[in-house]
Amino acid sequence: MSDHHHHEEEFRLNSPDFNRLNQRLDRRDFLTKTSMGIGVLALGSLFGNKLMGNAPHSVVSNATGDMEQEILKALPHFAPKAKRVVYLFMSGGPSQLETFDYKPTLVNMMGQNLPDSVRKGQRLTGMSANQSALPVVPSYYKFNQHGQNQTWISDLLPHTAKVIDDLCIVKSMHSEAINHDPAITFFQTGNQLPGRPSIGSWLSYGLGSDNQNLPTFIVLVSKNGQKDQPLYARLWGNGFLPSKHQGVQFGSGKDPVLFLNNPDGYDGADRKEMLDYLSKLNQIQNSTYGDPEVDARIAQYEMAYRMQTSVPEVMSVADEPDEVFELYGPDSRDPGTYAANCLLARKLLEKDVKFVQLYHQGWDQHGSLPSGIAGQCKATDQGTAALITDLKRRGLLEDTLVIWGGEFGRTVYSQGKLTANDYGRDHHPRCFTMWMAGAGVKPGITFGETDDFSYNIVKDPVHVHDFQATLLHLMGIDHERLTYKFQGRRFRLTDVEGKIVKGILA
Amino acid sequence: MIILDIFTFSGRLHPLIVHLPIGFIILAALFDILSYTQKYRYLKQSVPLILLIGFIAAILACVFGYVLSLSGDYDTDTLSHHKISGITLAIICGLLYISSTNRFKKYLSIANKAFSALLLGLVALMSYSGHQGASLTHGNDYLTFRALMQQEYKKPASVEQAVLFEDVIQPILQKKCVQCHREGKQKGELSLESLVALKKGGKNGPAVVAGKPEASELFRRITLDEDHKDFMPTDGKPPLTKNEVKLISWWIKEGKAEGGKAINAMKNTNALKPMVALFLGIGGLTDTENNDSDLAQLINPDLPLTVDTSVIASLKNKGIRVRVMLNKPVMLDITLPPKSGIKLADIKGEMLKLAKNVVWLNFSDNELADKELDFLPALTNLEKLRLDKNPLTDNVSNYLISLKHLEAVNLNETNITNRTTLILKENPGIKRLYSWKTNASKND
Numbered sequence: 001m002s003d004h005h006h007h008e009e010e011f012r013l014n015s016p017d018f019n020r021l022n023q024r025l026d027r028r029d030f031l032t033k034t035s036m037g038i039g040v041l042a043l044g045s046l047f048g049n050k051l052m053g054n055a056p057h058s059v060v061s062n063a064t065g066d067m068e069q070e071i072l073k074a075l076p077h078f079a080p081k082a083k084r085v086v087y088l089f090m091s092g093g094p095s096q097l098e099t100f101d102y103k104p105t106l107v108n109m110m111g112q113n114l115p116d117s118v119r120k121g122q123r124l125t126g127m128s129a130n131q132s133a134l135p136v137v138p139s140y141y142k143f144n145q146h147g148q149n150q151t152w153i154s155d156l157l158p159h160t161a162k163v164i165d166d167l168c169i170v171k172s173m174h175s176e177a178i179n180h181d182p183a184i185t186f187f188q189t190g191n192q193l194p195g196r197p198s199i200g201s202w203l204s205y206g207l208g209s210d211n212q213n214l215p216t217f218i219v220l221v222s223k224n225g226q227k228d229q230p231l232y233a234r235l236w237g238n239g240f241l242p243s244k245h246q247g248v249q250f251g252s253g254k255d256p257v258l259f260l261n262n263p264d265g266y267d268g269a270d271r272k273e274m275l276d277y278l279s280k281l282n283q284i285q286n287s288t289y290g291d292p293e294v295d296a297r298i299a300q301y302e303m304a305y306r307m308q309t310s311v312p313e314v315m316s317v318a319d320e321p322d323e324v325f326e327l328y329g330p331d332s333r334d335p336g337t338y339a340a341n342c343l344l345a346r347k348l349l350e351k352d353v354k355f356v357q358l359y360h361q362g363w364d365q366h367g368s369l370p371s372g373i374a375g376q377c378k379a380t381d382q383g384t385a386a387l388i389t390d391l392k393r394r395g396l397l398e399d400t401l402v403i404w405g406g407e408f409g410r411t412v413y414s415q416g417k418l419t420a421n422d423y424g425r426d427h428h429p430r431c432f433t434m435w436m437a438g439a440g441v442k443p444g445i446t447f448g449e450t451d452d453f454s455y456n457i458v459k460d461p462v463h464v465h466d467f468q469a470t471l472l473h474l475m476g477i478d479h480e481r482l483t484y485k486f487q488g489r490r491f492r493l494t495d496v497e498g499k500i501v502k503g504i505l506a
Numbered sequence: 507m508i509i510l511d512i513f514t515f516s517g518r519l520h521p522l523i524v525h526l527p528i529g530f531i532i533l534a535a536l537f538d539i540l541s542y543t544q545k546y547r548y549l550k551q552s553v554p555l556i557l558l559i560g561f562i563a564a565i566l567a568c569v570f571g572y573v574l575s576l577s578g579d580y581d582t583d584t585l586s587h588h589k590i591s592g593i594t595l596a597i598i599c600g601l602l603y604i605s606s607t608n609r610f611k612k613y614l615s616i617a618n619k620a621f622s623a624l625l626l627g628l629v630a631l632m633s634y635s636g637h638q639g640a641s642l643t644h645g646n647d648y649l650t651f652r653a654l655m656q657q658e659y660k661k662p663a664s665v666e667q668a669v670l671f672e673d674v675i676q677p678i679l680q681k682k683c684v685q686c687h688r689e690g691k692q693k694g695e696l697s698l699e700s701l702v703a704l705k706k707g708g709k710n711g712p713a714v715v716a717g718k719p720e721a722s723e724l725f726r727r728i729t730l731d732e733d734h735k736d737f738m739p740t741d742g743k744p745p746l747t748k749n750e751v752k753l754i755s756w757w758i759k760e761g762k763a764e765g766g767k768a769i770n771a772m773k774n775t776n777a778l779k780p781m782v783a784l785f786l787g788i789g790g791l792t793d794t795e796n797n798d799s800d801l802a803q804l805i806n807p808d809l810p811l812t813v814d815t816s817v818i819a820s821l822k823n824k825g826i827r828v829r830v831m832l833n834k835p836v837m838l839d840i841t842l843p844p845k846s847g848i849k850l851a852d853i854k855g856e857m858l859k860l861a862k863n864v865v866w867l868n869f870s871d872n873e874l875a876d877k878e879l880d881f882l883p884a885l886t887n888l889e890k891l892r893l894d895k896n897p898l899t900d901n902v903s904n905y906l907i908s909l910k911h912l913e914a915v916n917l918n919e920t921n922i923t924n925r926t927t928l929i930l931k932e933n934p935g936i937k938r939l940y941s942w943k944t945n946a947s948k949n950d
Contacts, residue, residue, distance in 0.1 A: 352827075393918075393942045398890060398914050
């Protein structure tokens, strides 16, 4: 195409610079092969993680490589029910008391102190532990029965109420962490401390991609959630898994994926050629060091190139009829809102993206809960319900699993001053509500029960690891068998726990 | 807290110690016989010592054996035979020792040959006692001549050929029940060794009532809560798996608790076949005790165990997405990428080669005409089919009538009408038909 590039042979052998490099590489090659790994280790630490990819790279001996292959070859362990997942993460900890967990008897107890027999001395956060009283407060909002099974749901969620017969509501979720960061990290990675791979990364690692032109794991963060608690890229990080399995965040606006578009003034005509040569260079590097991160880097460049076409195509909602925007609500015309992200999620799922995760922040109502949660519900209710409706009518709910939930629930007692129409609620990991819908789960049921205070679980508790095990099961994975060896230990999403929640499986 | 249950512990040493007197007594007899030869004459002197050691070991074995018998888990008849013969054995062994000592010989001398005869008699008594003991642990039928004559059991090659009672139900009972409910050891006066005995029943009447699992004592016992005192198998013996329970339920209810009937001669066996396949391990899955049987998947047994991977590779080369949903049996999910421009005629050969493996199929948005889909009836194991966004008409539904595993069909945004809805009613397996944005009425 352009004459300043030479033929491959010349490129590799006939330029003095490359001859020298070539010699050095060959010598290094010899070194690495004789002293197995020592050279790589030394070089790896010299170049550091900056040069060679952002994940700490391990020297993969043949034995570990074989083991990985064995593990991956056995997949899927079960015939999968779900082909894709969309996980609507309500960050901050939505109150179960104002949404799904109807507790009518609390009305008569308004303002009374939470009985010790209920609390049982259980820990509270530092934010409400020193309160002189823990006054019980019922939901400010009314509940009504909806759907065939007359399920109780808050008036704050009128749209969700319309699809309630499709939902499998789990009221008995419980977590171990009481603060946002550990709790959300626990939900996403199975461990409270950062560093493990996220659910989507495990799925990408275990099951691979169904669409070579888009990432397997895509993250969308709403712009209209109140940013009271931060989100960070490690929540969709690959941890110690190869870095091509990390979640890719799509933003709104001109550049949905940062640095994906060609810079101004460059027409991109010779991009492919440039990448081919870059790939060759990387392969030389790879044949010398055998570092899997080089493979990841090559794959990422090629993926990015394909995404230059596929992303604008999938992000464009120009062809969507008005009826669709009406279904998702007025926000859906404003890119980056939760409703617009729900619509985008549907488009990504249509393209067989395996794991789409939406985050909507702002559910952390320590104070002014009645007004706060009303705003949150208004921003999310219609989009959520529209996504269910849209997936269902398109036949995609057949093999798509939809998940809705936060990292924990909220306390039955008021944090701060309780007045007739204002109160707050503190973090409560001992029980909270999530729901799932679609592939492989029973529609129209409620699973698990909490006590009259929505404080303790009285029936069918579901731990975070149980949820993760169930999610993997629906995708065809035995959570005990999908492991990855790192630093001498085999890791899995559910650590050493997790029981599949059989009661919700269709 | 640690319970120092020394009785149980020492009782369990019995099977270990019991082998010592066996060894010594046999050795004594062997040396005694050998001492008749010139070469081994000198061995005669050692016989009393060996008998003494054998005697002491026999006493120990008796004591530990008695402690073990206190646990009460044993068949009383066999136990008393074993006990009496064992104690007698120890006493005789002791007497023989005394008779062989020099001090005793002063008073009464037993002829060498008589002594040898007594010793051989002792070995015979020991064999009897040992056999009784072995029967206690391993069951009466453990070492019998029947074991020599037993015919090789031939597993049926396919689910259709399997005879429900003989190939499925009987083996379940054999495995889980017959240890206690058999001729000779009829707990609750019930034997489950044969269909006749089973129908005759036991103390609580017939074990099964044809057509009524809920009225059948056997079914009631195996489906109780495991902590219930009537639950069977009792004493922590391995319970029946969920699949086995379902099979027995089907056999009593639909199979009318009859024997000798092959599955292909029965009616409404759609639900039965995957259970039988799982039990017999046809289709690659086995119903093991370790499996969490609630999660054991009931998989269509008609699915092939293997697949020609070169055909998959060839499809992938042509730009088709092939996802392996399960390795054993091989389940495939095949997707023609939207607007692929690929003509079905070009991949039809491969599709037909993989026909039995395809479980999910997605031809969405590919400008397909009805006729191009004429190979669909060959995909007999298809469960989910997406044909949406193609200019298809009602004629396409004719290809779908015979697909008995088909569960969901997506015909959104096609040119179908109510006729398709009507035609597809002929296939009762189809649970969900998607007809959004078509002329097919919404009411169906």
